[in-house]
Amino acid sequence: MTDVASTATPKLPRGVRLRRDEVRDEWLLLAPERVLKPDAIAVKVLELCDGVRTVEGIVDELAAAYAAPREQIETDVKKMLEDLANKRVLDLA
Amino acid sequence: MNDMTIPNPDQATRVPPPAPLGMLAELTHRCPLSCPYCSNPVELDKRSGELDTETWKRVFSEAAAMGVLHLHLSGGEPTARKDIVELTAHAVKVGLYTNLITSGIGVAREKLEELADAGLDHVQLSIQDALPDNADKIAGLKGAHEKKRVFAGWVLELGLPLTINAVIHRGNIENIEALVSMALEFGARRVEIAHSQYYGWALENRDMLMPTREQVMRAAATVDRLREELEGKLVIDAVVPDYYARRPKPCVGGWGKQSLNVTPQGKVLPCHAAETIEHLQFDYVTEKSLSEIWAHGSAFEAYRGTSWMKEPCTSCPRKEIDFGGCRCQALAITGDPRNADPACSLSPFHAKITSLAMKSAAKEGTDYIYRRFGARPGAARVEITRNNAPV
Numbered sequence: 001m002t003d004v005a006s007t008a009t010p011k012l013p014r015g016v017r018l019r020r021d022e023v024r025d026e027w028l029l030l031a032p033e034r035v036l037k038p039d040a041i042a043v044k045v046l047e048l049c050d051g052v053r054t055v056e057g058i059v060d061e062l063a064a065a066y067a068a069p070r071e072q073i074e075t076d077v078k079k080m081l082e083d084l085a086n087k088r089v090l091d092l093a
Numbered sequence: 094m095n096d097m098t099i100p101n102p103d104q105a106t107r108v109p110p111p112a113p114l115g116m117l118a119e120l121t122h123r124c125p126l127s128c129p130y131c132s133n134p135v136e137l138d139k140r141s142g143e144l145d146t147e148t149w150k151r152v153f154s155e156a157a158a159m160g161v162l163h164l165h166l167s168g169g170e171p172t173a174r175k176d177i178v179e180l181t182a183h184a185v186k187v188g189l190y191t192n193l194i195t196s197g198i199g200v201a202r203e204k205l206e207e208l209a210d211a212g213l214d215h216v217q218l219s220i221q222d223a224l225p226d227n228a229d230k231i232a233g234l235k236g237a238h239e240k241k242r243v244f245a246g247w248v249l250e251l252g253l254p255l256t257i258n259a260v261i262h263r264g265n266i267e268n269i270e271a272l273v274s275m276a277l278e279f280g281a282r283r284v285e286i287a288h289s290q291y292y293g294w295a296l297e298n299r300d301m302l303m304p305t306r307e308q309v310m311r312a313a314a315t316v317d318r319l320r321e322e323l324e325g326k327l328v329i330d331a332v333v334p335d336y337y338a339r340r341p342k343p344c345v346g347g348w349g350k351q352s353l354n355v356t357p358q359g360k361v362l363p364c365h366a367a368e369t370i371e372h373l374q375f376d377y378v379t380e381k382s383l384s385e386i387w388a389h390g391s392a393f394e395a396y397r398g399t400s401w402m403k404e405p406c407t408s409c410p411r412k413e414i415d416f417g418g419c420r421c422q423a424l425a426i427t428g429d430p431r432n433a434d435p436a437c438s439l440s441p442f443h444a445k446i447t448s449l450a451m452k453s454a455a456k457e458g459t460d461y462i463y464r465r466f467g468a469r470p471g472a473a474r475v476e477i478t479r480n481n482a483p484v
Contacts, residue, residue, distance in 0.1 A: 015215045015254030015282075017190060023112055023160035030162055030190045032215045032256050032283055033330065035114060086325045088282045 004055060004078040004085070008092040011051030016089045018046050031089040041066075045077055049090065055081065109388055110397060112160025115352040117167055117365070118149070120180070122357050124169040125198040127233035128221065129461035130260050130302055131294040132365050133169070138357040146176040148379060150183045152355060155383040157187040164189040169357070172200045178207045185212035192217060194258075197244035198237055205244075209251040216248045217256040217285075222264070223271035231264055233463045245279040256283040261312065261334075262302035264459045269315050277327055284327060286316055288334035292366035292421055294464050301461050303453035306337050336450035340411070341418025341434035348420060349397035353387060361386045363393050366421040370395075370430050396420050396430070403431050405439040 012018060017030045018038070027043045029036040038046060044065075048058045059077055063070040084090035122137040144152075153164065164184050171177055172195060184191045192215045193208065220241060222228035228238040248255045257276035261269065269286060276284040288309070291299050304312070313333075320329045335342055345352050345364045354362040359378040367373060373392040376385075387393060395401065399412050406417040417423070418434020426435045426449070427442045435442035 013254060013282075014252055017214065019188070021160070021162070023158075028162065030214075032192065032217070032254065033163070035162055088325070088328045 004082050004092060006054065006056040006059075008055050008081075009051050009053065010049040010055065010058075010081055010085075010090055010092050012046065012049060012089070013091045018043070029089065031087075034087075034089070036087075036089065042080060045080060049081075051091075110349060110393075113156075113351055113353050113387060114161065114346075115163040115165065116156050116161045117165045117352065117354040118152070118171075119167055119169065119354060119356050120149070120171045120174045120177070122169040123173040124196065124464075125173075125234060126170075126196050126219075126237065127463040128219075128231060128260070129233075129294065129298040129463060130262055130289040131464045132290065132292055133464075134293050134366070134368055135297065137169075143174075143357045144355075144359045144378070146179060148359065149176075149180050152359075152378050152383055153180070153184045153189060154187050155378075157184075157189050159384045159387065162190055163192060165192045165194055167194040170196050170199065172204060178204070178211050181208055181213050182211040185214075190214050195219070195244075196232075196237075197241040198234065200244060202247050205247050205253075206251055209253055213253065215254050215256065217258050218245055218248070218279075218281075219258045219260070220272065220275065220279075221259070223268045223275045227264065230459075231461070233461075242279070245281075249280040254283075255279065255281045256285060257281045258285040258287060260287050260289050261304075262289040263304045263308070263454070264302070266304045266308045266312050269312055270319065273319050273323070273327070273329065277323070282328065283330065285330050285332065286312075287332035288312075290332070291336070292369065292425070294462075296425065297462050299449075300453045300456040301459050303336070303450055303456075304334070305454040306451070308454075309334050309337050335418075335422070335434075335436040336446055338436045339438045341415050341422075341436040343415040344419035344422075344434070347397075347416040348395075349387070349393035350416075353383075353393075355383075361390065361392075363396070364419075364421065367392060369421050370424055401431055403429075403433075405437075406433050409433075409439070 015032060019028055019030060021028045027038055029038055045058065048061060055078065059070065059074045062073050062077065081090060085092050121143055122133055123140060156164065166181065171193060181191055191213050193213055194217045197218045218241060220228065221231040225238040229235050245255060257279060259272045273284055289295050289302050295302065316329060316331050323329065333342065349363050354365055355378060356362065360375045361378060362368065362375060373395055375392050376390045402412060402417055406412050418436055420430040422436065423432045423434050424430040426446055433440040435446040437443060
């Protein structure tokens, strides 16, 4: 299990690519032998995972953009990042 | 007039198939190793017949345009192609996720660096065992294991993600935990514990490779435990040994549904072993476009969907889950590729595959028939290098 710290600066490692698939008209996260289909909000989160922004900063940006309680966004984002880190498709460092 | 409303199953299968997700490009059959479980066909393509650079580039462009996501650059040893960097760069340019499936042997550090600079996404390195001497014996090349260790170090130094692939069989099945530790030590993010599948050359060596049922059960328990212990550190993917299974694997995710193979000579196959089904006609990328072959090639249409099935598949609630298993295995064991894969306990041939597995597993020793160019099983067996010769 991986704990997600608010100060972590998540990023997609080399070998994991977020890309728009024009043929299927959807966003995909490509990893070794894996194709993950992030929904619209997950795409938003992944686009902010640049290795510079902190988890806290990402949550702040999303809280400003979406009409949902910050606490709930924080829980959801950390859950998603933890899940992706466990699958080794996201680095939290 | 009532029957006009009944959908014609033949027409239902005429809907264009969804785009494939992955393509295996077997760039060459040349390989420095001679593993006894090699999944390539018994008859290897010669270098002189290999597709040229421009044709491969066109095929990659076509693949990307039709929706292929992952491109597996494989072989043989793909880096034996002099144009591997140019081919990789082109695949990256057209948007494909590039995975180099390599033995790590005969690849200079400079070459790997050029591949990294070209945008290579991922490296999959084969390891034969955790014990170096046994690993070299299985690979049929002395010193191979140490070279792989060095190669893995370069992969990490260059910042490329690494998967270790270990094909599991009787000669290394007791060392799975050590193999996984080695993958961690090598810096891999992912490891494939892939039980040998008995097609091509591996079928020739079945008696030397098949583990016992007890070994397979222990191996599965080990993998489950390690997967839990290493969550977040290492992804463990397992390919199950289907001779001891109750339900068949959904071979290649369904025939003509998710993936395709292109051989060194440009023949397009629905799966690695499809050429063993002798009545199938395969198309070449030199004659037709990849998308035309995928959508309308007779070999792809032969077992796509479910309308070709026989009982017990036709009425099976799992027919859209496992697609009746593997056509090549159905042919090899039952004599008819339309039969259910005998790995399925509902197949009338299930007892036969179980008995074959147990007979093979009861054989002693690992007197491998090594894969060499020009080596043939059967009559020409005498020409083949055995493991009692120096390796």
